[in-house]
Amino acid sequence: MKKYINNFMKYRELLLELIRRDIKTKYRRSVLGMLWSVLNPLGMMVVLSVVFSNVFRANIENFPVYLMCGQLIFNFFNEATNVAMGSILGNASLIKKVYLPKYIFPTAKICSTFVNLMTSFIALLVVVVFTRTPIHPTIFLVIFPIIYVFLFALGFGIFLSAIVVVFRDMQHFYSILVTAWMYLTPIFYPIDILPNYLKIIVGLNPLANIIEMFREVVLYGAVPSMVLHVKCLVSCGIALVVGLYVFYKQQDKFILRV
Structure with a gap:
């Protein structure tokens, strides 16, 4: 373990540089730049609220905040895993030329997406206001679901x-x-409307648990239970x-397959 920690510390500057590169590349030649991280979730919230608020208005109090809490968590996971998935293939030329710890590439992609999540949190605060x-006061506990979704992603x-x-x-x-996965995650609907067998499936959904915790601390002012933390x-x-086991077993073959 000490070996891997030392190796990570050795290449931390490279990791930071890759994160900066990904952020700059995403907003290159964009007039509004990172402001889109705020405007995009706000726009999607408005559209989805118009579509679904009449359907679930009787079941969900403060639907815009309820919706945005689920939207921010799931959208981060979706974007982070998608960009991480192509990170090794996207850096094939670099992997073939020099030795680098290959986990740096998916980690950098997820970290750069995490920066966007932090920016998007401003959009949630705008909707709350x-x-x-x-x-x-429980809003300060938001750090827990944010850490959980980052680690899961x-x-x-x-x-x-x-x-x-x-x-x-x-x-x-x-x-x-x-x-x-999106439709099995209670982003824009209450879990109470589901039949019992779907409630069981959704209950096993890690993102559903993280979103539930996120809503508890932001919207309902509740302290998440220890059971929810354990889940x-x-x-x-x-x-x-x-993830690390599969990556470790496959990484030596990357140079032959990319």
Whole structure:
């Protein structure tokens, strides 16, 4: 373990440079630049609120904030895992020329997306203020669901970046998987409307648990239960262990397959 920590510290400057490069590349020649990280979730919230608010108005109080809490978490996970998935293939020329710890590439992609999540949080605060939603002291506990979704995305993204090198069709299959995942995550609907068998499935969804915690601290002013913390920690742990194990087993073959 000490060896891996020292190796990570050795290349931390490279990691920071890759993160800066990804952020600059994403907003290159954009007039508004990183402001889009605020405007995009706001725009999507307005559109989805208009579409779904009449359907779920009776079931969900303060629907715009409810919607945006789910939207920010899921959109981060979706974007982070998608960009991480192509990180090894996208840096094939560099991997073939010099030795670098290859996990740096998916990690940098996820970290740069995480910066966008932090910026998008401003959009959530704007909606909270605009809808006159009470700001509870528990909002400071938002650090927990944010850390959980980052760790879960990191483990899942590292896993995908290794798998796609061997199985290129994963890029297309994952778009189908993440669409199904979105509808099995209570982003714009209350879980109470689901039949019992779907409630069980959604209850096993790590993102549903993270979103639930996010809403508790931001919208409802509740302190998340220890059970909910354990559920999130277990899912993050499994994602990281599986992701790192698969990546470790496959990384020596990358140079032959990219």
